[in-house]
């Protein structure tokens with residue numbers, strides 16, 4: 041994670057508020073040298089790919105330097121962004137920096153609804169303009185860069201899931217990804233962290249949910265535009281029904297997450313809940329990765345049923361049979 045800061049204000053996300061709180065506490069996010077060291081530490085544990093997110097990662101002035109360095113270290117780079125800062129010149133620099141894949145958030149096919157959900161007026165226009173810029177420049181000089189949109193699905197936008205597939209085709213991205221919406225309810229009062237939890241959104245009309253996901257599965261079987269696996273789409277149905285994750289999670293083995301203060305988490309949800317396993321300012325990532333504490337945590341994670349985040353589950357489903 042490059043920064044907690046973000047110019048948007050999505051209703052399900054408290055990262056921008058955390059950034060303000062950290063600033064008041066005079067906590068300083070990692071500088072460029074520290075960030076490049078994080079990249080080195082990922083290389084040292086045999087990482088096969090790195091994803092940069094925020095907050096909004098493009099808010100960092102050294103963003104391109106970090107991407108370029110990761111590329112030079114041999115890590116395929118993915119970036120997840122709200123797309124607000126990808127004007128034409130920035131997009132060119134962005135594509136030149138060595139990026140392999142970029143995902144842009146779109147939560148509605150309707151500009152006003154998207155702006156409301158993202159807490160940012162003009163967000164839809166800026167995101168779709170970014171896609172147009174990425175497409176135009178990619179076609180001329182960077183054909184290897186994968187371009188996708190990602191939608192957080194909840195009751196609010198369930199009717200827009202199929203139209204989002206159509207929008208993805210219209211704007212010309214390679215793939216569209218659907219993700220179950222999660223809310224992080226962090227309680228910062230004394231002892232509050234123990235009471236923190238992740239809430240998943242349950243839709244009220246289960247039959248409609250089934251129809252929508254079944255239609256997605258049909259489209260998936262005939263058309264390459266949907267990036268999620270069939271297994272994840274089936275899990276999405278369960279998530280939005282409010283069911284528990286029905287499979288063992290392998291997040292402890294497949295992912296590792298470091299924030300811009302050096303805190304290490306096994307997955308994005310543990311970051312949301314601030315359950316860190318260590319800090320790379322105290323021990324290097326390799327020591328943390330092979331530590332007894334991490335070994336014990338992997339046992340805890342195997343029994344964890346907290347979330348349906350696709351970043352972990354798409355890998356985890358490869359190790360499980362999905363009922």
Ligand code: SF4
Pocket residue numbers: 046047048049050053054055056094095096122158
């Ligand atoms: S764009 Fe991302 S980081 Fe920013 S508020 Fe929304 S979910 Fe949070």
Ligand code: SF4
Pocket residue numbers: 285289290291292306307308309310341342344345346347348349352
């Ligand atoms: S289910 Fe997996 S990815 Fe989700 S919080 Fe638990 S360990 Fe992390």
